[in-house]
Amino acid sequence: MTVFSNQIDRAAAWSRDRPLLTHAFGSIALAVVCVLLLVVGDVGFVTGSEVSRWVFLAPIALATLASLHRVRAPGAAFALSLGAVALDLLLGGSSAVILYVVDGFYSASCYGGLRLRRIANALAVVGMLLSAVGLSLPDGDVRGMVFGALQGIAIFGTPVWWGANVRQRNEIAALGEQRLELERARTRDAQRIAELQRDDAVRSERAHMASELHDVVASRLSAIAIGSAAALGIPDADSATDPERARKLTAQRREVLETVRESSVSALDDMRSLITVLRAGDVGPHDAAAIDVSLDGIRSLDRAASGIHLDLELPDPEAYARLGEPLRQAVARIAGEIVANAVKHAHGCRLELRLDLGTNLRLTGRSTRGEASEHSVPSAGIGIRVMRERAEAFGGTLVAGPDGDGWVVDVTIPGVVEEETT
Template identity: 35%
Template structure:
C-alpha cells in the first residue's frame, strides 16, 4: 500500500508534462502519424487520438516506481493508438516506457523485455513480408525495432553500466572498511606492544624501589636506610633511562632504529637483580637467535626476575636458556611459599605480557607452582611464528 502512495519522481512528472504538451500541440495543428485513408486506421475521430495519449502520459508518471505496470498499460495504449490516426508523442513516450522498464525493473523482468522486443521485431519483419511479398514490408520490422528493441537495448546497456558502477562503489566501500579494520587492529597491536614494553622496562625498577623504600621506612637503622636509599636511587636512574629509551622508540625523529635488548644483556640484567637482593644462577646454552626471539626471551626473563623480587621467598633463583633443535627454551624458577618482609603489589599484567610474547612467536608459555618453586617456562620457535 505504501508503494502505491509513492509520489512520482520530479523528472517523471516533467517527462509526462512535456509529452502531453507536445502531443496536444500536434493534435491541435492536425499533425497525425497516419492519414484517415490508411488501412490500419479504424477510428477516424479526432478525439480518439487523445485517449492513448493521456493514458501513456499517466504511465510516464509510473515509469520509475511501477515500471512493469507502466509498460503493460502503455502497450495497451500504443495498440489503441495504432487503430486511430496516431500521435507521434504517444509513440515517443512508449519508447521511454520500454527504456524505463528495462532500467528500473527487476533484472529478470528486464531480460525478458529484451527478448520479447527482439521476438516482436522478428515477427514484425517476417510476417508482413511473407504476407505481402514486397520489400517495403520490411520497413514495418524496422519501425517495430525502433520503437521496442532500440529503447530496450539502450536501457540494458545503461543498466549494466549502473550495476558495474554500484559494484565498484561497493567494492571501494568494502576496501575502505577493511583498511579501517586493518588500521584499528594495527593500532591495537601497537598499543599492546607499547604496554608490554613499558611494563617490562619499568616494572623491575619500580618494584625494587617499592620494596626498599618499604624496608627503609619499617627498619629504624641508619645504615640499612642508607643502603636502601642507594638502591632506590640506582633503580630510579635506571628506570628513567629505560623510560627515555621507550620515548625514543615511540618518537624516532632521526629515522635510526632504537637499540633493543638482546640476550647479551642478560648478564647485566642478572647483576642488577642481584644488587636488589636476589641470589641468581644464570645458565645459557644457545647459538645465534633471531632478534624477535631475543627480545621476547629477554623480556620474559626480566619480568620473571621482577616477579621473584616482589613475591619470591629467600633462596636461589635459577635462570636457564637452552637451545634445542629449532626451539629456545626459557626457564626461570624461584622459591615459592610464604614470604616475610615487604612485598610489592602485583597486577597480573606481567604474566599476560609474557604469554602474549610467546604466542606472537608461535610458542608456548607456562607459569605456576612446581613443588616448592614458582616456575616460568617458555618455548620460543626459532624458525616460525610472529615477530614484535
C-alpha cells in the first residue's frame, strides 16, 4: 500500500510539474472516450429520428477544443462546452453529451474566476432542478423526481464539487510553494548576512592588526632607521685632531647607537607580545601588544625623541591610574605616534605633549616648525588615520593640521574620564 501511495504521489508531482502536457493528455483522453461512446452508445434519442453517428464528431471536436483551452481561457472553454452540448442535442443527442457537461462544469469550477464559478454554480443548480422536474413530469411520480435529482447531482453537482476541491488543493499547494520559496529566500538572505558579517569581522580584524603592526613596527623601525643614519653621519673620532672633540664624537655616536639598540629591543618585545596575542585567538577590539601604559611609559618617550626637544605635561598619577586599561593603552599609543611623527617629519622641533584629565580626556601635541631631516624615511601616511581610529573607538575625535608655523594634534574623548573615575 505504501509503495502504491508513493507511486501515486510521484505521478501527481510529475503532472504538477507539467501542467500543459497533462491537460493535453486529458483532452485527448476525453476525445477518445467520446468517440467510443459514440460508437457503442445511442444516438438520436432526443428527437427520435435516425441520424448518422459521425455527424456527432462536430460536438466532440468542440468539446475537445474547450478542454484544450480550459486553463488559459476557462470562460471561452465553458462557452464552447455548452455549445457542444447544444449542438449535440440539436443533432438528436448522443451518449457523449454527458461528458461535455461534466468536463465543462469541472473546468469552470476548477480554473475559472469568481464570476465564472458563480455562473457555473447557478447553471448547475438549474440543471439539477430541470433534471428532477423533467423525470417527474411524465408520471408525476415522486420516485422519478428523486431519481432525476440524483441524476442531476451526479451530472451537474459532482463536476462542480470536484473542480472546487481540486482548485482548493491547487491553491493550498501554491501557497505552500510560496511559503517554501519565502523560507528559501529567507535562508539565502540569512546566509548573505552571515557572509557580510564574516567579511566585516575579517576587515575589522585586519584593520585592528594593521593598527597594531603600525604602532609596534613602523614607529620603532623608523626610529632605528633615523638613528642608524644619524650614527653613520657622525664623523669618525680618528679624524678629529682635538682629543676633546674625538671624545665628544665617540660619546655622541655611542648615545645614538644606544638609542638604536633600545628601539630594536623594544620593537622585538612588542612583536613578541603581538604574536602572543594573535596566537591566543579571540582578539578583542582593545587587545594589543603589551606596552607600558603608565605615565612612566609616556615619560620614556623622551628617549625615543631623537633629534627633537620634548616637553611633557602629564596629569596626577592617581587620576591617570583610575582610567581603564584599554583607554590608557590608546592614550599611550597615540602619544607614541605623535612623538614618532615629530621625529620623522620635524627634525629639531620643540614638541609640547600635554595630557589633561578635566571634564574630558584631552591629549594635545603641538610642535614648532622643524627641518627636513637628511635621514628621513619613507612614510605610508597612515599614522593620523590610526590615531583617529583609536580615538573614535572611545567615542572621541582627533583634529590634526597646521598651527601657525608648526603642527598640532588634538585628541578629545568626551565624558570618558568622568565615567571611568565615578
